[in-house]
Amino acid sequence: MxxxxxxxxxxxxxxxxxxxxxxxxxxxxxxxxxxxxxxxxxxxxxxxxxxxxxxxxxxxxxxxxxxxxxxxxxxxxxxxxxxxxxxxxxxxxxxxxxGDWVPRSVREKAKKIEEGYQKLEQQYLRSVTDAEMSQYLQITESEFQQMVQDIAVTTVCSVDDPIREEEAETRLSILIDDKAKSPESTVHDVYLKDTLALAIERLTEKERTVVSLFYYEELSLSEIAEVMSLSPSRISQLHSKAILRLRGSLSRHRTQLFQD
Structure with missing residues (x-):
């Protein structure tokens, strides 16, 4: 930085x-x-x-x-x-x-993939493969890869984004240490962080590497491509899939929290 x-x-x-x-x-x-x-x-x-x-x-x-x-x-x-x-x-x-810079069709694709990761990874309790996602979406693997590439620009994730669109709680809110927290809030935050930690563990090795280099080492996608000896478009795909998996995990967390 x-x-x-x-x-x-x-x-x-x-x-x-x-x-x-x-x-x-x-x-x-x-x-x-x-x-x-x-x-x-x-x-x-x-x-x-x-x-x-x-x-x-x-x-x-x-x-x-x-x-x-x-x-x-x-x-x-x-x-x-x-x-x-x-x-x-x-x-x-x-x-x-x-500015509505992302077409509705692209947002719909992102939502379908996010929901697919959420459902399948909850079912299998592991990281699902591209082949399994393609079968779930009823498309070929090459079509799935193209979908991921198409939605790459939607996965630029802001910590000010709501965890769910209809709610006010943001990713930033769980990072800032408020001076006074209720026991319920503390339990919620611990559970959420544990959920994210588990979700990161379930990413593929390459996806974890991209997330680490981008968000922790603060390298650009082109720099990560050079480090990993992959094309920038491939790095973009890995980043997109990682973010969609993590979003799915956050959605599961919220659903389980309210059910409890």
């Missing part, structure tokens, strides 16, 4: 903005952290349709950065760069959604 600099280096500006609401301090903070927008938008731009311009991504990202600066509480001791990156990413995804 770009050079990580503790927000404590700008503590005077944070105090001036948070306590005195000085616009000059806010502007300084925006200018200081603008490189985060370039970094996040650059990563998200990979694999997006050509009609999505880099200027659009940057514009959405700047709005996310401003939102992060307005809401960030420096006294909690959190790293601003991490918090802001979540907000920037979420703002970009929200902006793209509002």
């Amino acid at each position: 770009i050079g990580q600099k503790s927000h404590l280096a700008n503590i005077d500006k944070w105090k001036q903005w948070r306590e005195e609401r000085k616009l000059e301090a806010k502007q300084t903070l925006i200018e200081t952290y603008l490189p985060l927008v370039d970094y996040v938008s650059g990563r998200l731009s990979i694999g997006l349709p050509k009609n999505v311009s880099k200027d659009d991504l940057t514009s959405y990202g700047v709005m996310g950065l401003i939102d992060a600066i307005e809401k960030f509480d420096y006294e909690r001791g959190l790293q601003f760069e991490t918090y802001a990156s979540w907000r920037i990413r979420g703002a970009i995804i929200d902006g793209l959604r509002q």
Whole structure:
């Protein structure tokens, strides 16, 4: 990631903005952290349709950065760069959604595959193969691979996304350590994290590698392709299948939680 600099280096500006609401301090903070927008938008731009311009991504990202600066509480001791990156990413995804950049047919394909992974992996309690998914969808394996390739752009996953579309709880909400949590909330969070951990274990080896390199090592898809000696399109497919499997696991988690 770009050079990580503790927000404590700008503590005077944070105090001036948070306590005195000085616009000059806010502007300084925006200018200081603008490189985060370039970094996040650059990563998200990979694999997006050509009609999505880099200027659009940057514009959405700047709005996310401003939102992060307005809401960030420096006294909690959190790293601003991490918090802001979540907000920037979420703002970009929200902006793209509002622009309806993904055709309905592509979203429907993604939903079918996600539901297939959810049903079959709950049935077999393991990672299902492409052949099994193709049989479930009643298509050939080559057609399944093409479907995965078609929906690659829908799997750019925002931590500000709701865990389920009709609910307000987001992936970001389970990462931020709220100071006071009810016992029920704590049990829910532990269960959710365990569910995700198990889901990641069930990914294929290549899918786990892609997830690790993309989300933890923060390599781009093209860099991952070079590391793994695979084509960028193949890496995109692996990423898409991994995200759809994880989404299916989250959906199962929510269903089981409410049934209990």
